[in-house]
Amino acid sequence: MDFSSANEATLAVLIGRFNSHRLPRILALKRSVDRGELLGEFDLHFLERVIRDANHFKQLSQDSPRYQELLVRYISLYSKIIAIALENERQGDRF
Secondary structure, X not given: OOHHHHHHHHHHXXXXXXXXXXXXXXXXXXXXXXXXXXXXXXXXXXHHHHHHHHHHHHHHHOOOHHHHHHHHHHHHHHHHHHHHHHHHHHHHHOO
């Protein structure tokens, strides 16, 4: 197996894990922060792991332009969750 094939296989595993394990939880966090709820410590640790996975995905996908759009979507979703969560924290500090 050459490096490119190994990269493709690793990317496929990461995408599979994301779709089956990470995405459902990320979407639940998004719904939660959209309702004005705060992220707990466990949620923050989860997002840290997801961001580490995204960085790993980024390194592996640099030579695969077809994965770049997917990576941008992942990062955009994380950014939205974090931005809304920060705003929820600010709103909570006002009371």
